[in-house]
Amino acid sequence: MSSLKRTATVAFTAAALLLAGVSLPADDFSFDDFGSSDFGDDTGTATAGNSSALEVHGELDGSLRATVGEDALSDIGAISSEDDSIEYGSEAKLNLTYTGDKIDAFINLQLDPDRLDEDMSTLFDEAYLRYYGSGFDFETGLMKVVWGKGDQLHVVDLLNSDDLTDFINPDYIDRRIAVPMAKLNVQVGGQGKLEFVYIPTLTPNTNPTSGAWATQQAQDLAAAVTSYLDTLAGSDAVFTTLNSYEDMLYPDTDTLDYSQAAVRWTDSFGGMDVGALYYCGFLKDPSVDVANLDISYDRLHAFGLEAGGILAGFNLRSEAAYYMTEDIAGDDPVVHNNSLNYLVGFDRDLPLHNINLNMQATGSYILNNDEISSGDIEYDSDDDYSSNLIVCKISDTFNHEKVSIEAKGIYEIEDEDWMIGPVITLAPNGEFEFSAEARFFGGDDDGRLGQFDESSYLQLKVKAMF
Template identity: 25%
Template sequence: MKGINTPGQALDERGLASLPPQRARYFTLRFLHSLGRATSRLLPFPSLRLEMKSMVSILLVLLLASLPLSAFDGFTDIFGPVDEVAATEGSLETPFAPSFGINGTVGFSIEGMRALDDTREIETAVGGGLEIDLSWKGSIVDAQAKLALQPTIDTPLQWVDIFKELSITSYFEGGRLEAGLLKKEWGSGDAVHVVDVLNAPDYRNGIVDDPLAMKVAEPMVLTTATWNDTALEVVYKPMLVPMLAAEDPEHRWSMLTDAQAALFSSATVNQVTSAELSRFTNGQYGARLVGTFGPADLGLVYYNGFYTQPAYDLRAYYTSGGAIDIGFTRAQLFATEATVITGAFTFMFEGGFWLSEDSSATETETYNSKWVYLGAVGMLIPGTGAYASVTYHGQYILGFDETNPIDVDTIKASQSSDGKAYMNTLTAAVDIPLAREKVTVRLAGTYQIETKGYALLPSLMYSISDDLVFKVAGRLFGAVGDAPDSLFKTWAANDSLAVGITYLF
């Protein structure tokens, strides 16, 4: 599966795992569309900027911890001196040579969207910037830094905007250990997941067709061990990183209804500090076990962490006009996943149970336990090179009390599922290569069944040359008919069209 050494992998020039052809075909066909979890994270989050000083300290500890591995004992059996390598057909095997690499992109784009105060006017925003990917590939240690300098006028730069990924990977016999600011993907779904829990989402600029770009790189230590057709991945995260959303209730990408925006504009909100987020008690951990059985990949997931969306305690505000307190709900995820490849079709399944710290569903300021589920099918259309997928996913909240207006589950459901305990969403996408794959047309959309809200993300990408790409992309939001409040209805005025060009080096 993505993010780990999957069972049945071949070895590269260093003796490290790489995908065999039959598995590489599946992952090559999976394209990016970021629609799945947008309707499941529907509450705003006031600024929780993490202090760079504490972040760097934690990162150094994580990176240094990855170096003195006792597991390197016996590793020379694989990567021994050249004169100890057995001869093949009368010649010695060429030793692996360490290398340093640098690549990246320089881009420029202009996006136009309707002005909020006058829909007859068009506001323009200039985007783009510089992205650099630095990498060092050694015999048993790799290092990588992905940096981005993409300043915007209305979104102040934070560390999460600059450090897209920062990691050291140490290899040992039968596995590897990674530490740093990482982005990982769990689950079998086609970019849409219900068990992908390792990275908080970023909704400050709405949703885009790149799910990786909408993940926040988080500090974590992750180790992977593989044997035969099985792989075990274990992860530890030392701090809580919450979801990111527009801070201002009046911002065009605010995730609030009009009534919620009025409430948070007038009330005093006690924000969680970076010191509180980085406490040892906020550590999170989990494991993922996957195996290959014929045409199927099956997996088990356990995670002990937090819901990344904030929970609001409104009791003091409604009883005495006091402040609104923000908190986070700890929960455990017990889940399973499966991928089955049959000819041109790929079937994907995910399902799990979130056991909340409020298992009795009696506390209004914490989220309840819930079931989550996903089913998807992807198809390579014969003779065209096009790939299409359809995903159905949702959740069911236990102990839901629709009569309590200050319960956090009720507040969330009022915008995400028309006040119901269940929420179901359909997502579809198609990727069509044209002109000998120089042109790619992508059509992606999602429909939230209970609220009738929708989002469409069409795009066209033209490879002018191997290192120059032109792209046109649109974003359309809204709701069908006389629909109830929803995230996409809130964003109905944010339809946009962007034109950009990117140079790859």
């Protein structure tokens, strides 16, 4: 989305919130209960507040990250090398919430110097209004909405895109990109809900073409684009820079031609939460015809089911989705095939100290893969058209939850690659956190995780909340 259009999307919301706050008495200005904000909350139909109030919460983060891949370790002491450098990151978040009798307003600001340097519109992480009616509520603005029962993994959450610039590390909601949308929530029966969503334009995934987290596919695309532009304008022409190829080759998705719509039904029966949804939109990653250097986004119809509940002490969760593109036969080399996608998992508190075990498996299977041949965008030289991840997380807390430890592991079955991520967090009070963590990657160098083996790192992070 262009900076101008993204800023315009939040202008009305910001103005409404500021005007609403002008008439507030001083007693209604609160800094209490950080963490209870409604930002990104999509757990059910909300109820209107009983009194007007403007609340402001925020946090400041600072981190030091040292790469410990083999190349980085071998280059320690080499002044000319950049592989062994230490990366410093800083970020501030400011959340403003106005609660009225019939209208709530939310603005979530994210002040990341690196992102703002590239795109000032990233200042607004979310900005939207919510109106409460009789038996329904209506939301509109720049929003993040999470659908599905998975725990930071989903196959039915299709409304927002991902910022994959540092995709391994942020929480799921933090790497999601807010998009302009209108959302109507209608109460059905005692606990049921119908959600209707309209998104006027398409915001694709942000895929870096260079740096530690650039996938091989993104790097190959960048190389192909550079080579193509070299042939058009000469190797020393300004058009060979990657700053200009997007306008030349990518379609303009900031038009109504890329509108999306979705509907979701959820309800509870006998302690089991269930849901079903339909999404009409587009895949968020491009389809690339390398031979003709044509880049497009495949139209997608997605049909999803979800279910979750507690059984014998296990908190169960599941999702299933059928992705249908225009290549139903599977023989179009520049359009993604249809696919089946799933997620199953559970978490359970173990009868040992405060240990919690969380396990999930997610994957996909490409249909009609016998029609895929060399040159197809989904071609695999090993004829392996399934992808399955197993994610395991075990955690414990000590000293009245002031100290927590966690170990997370991800294993990709087909490529036999993996990631291990231990972390320890100290939280002496509700205003300060200190954490030390690591991420180690290994396995197949061409695998989804193994390709980042040189990006393994150690990190220290400090967070202050107010």
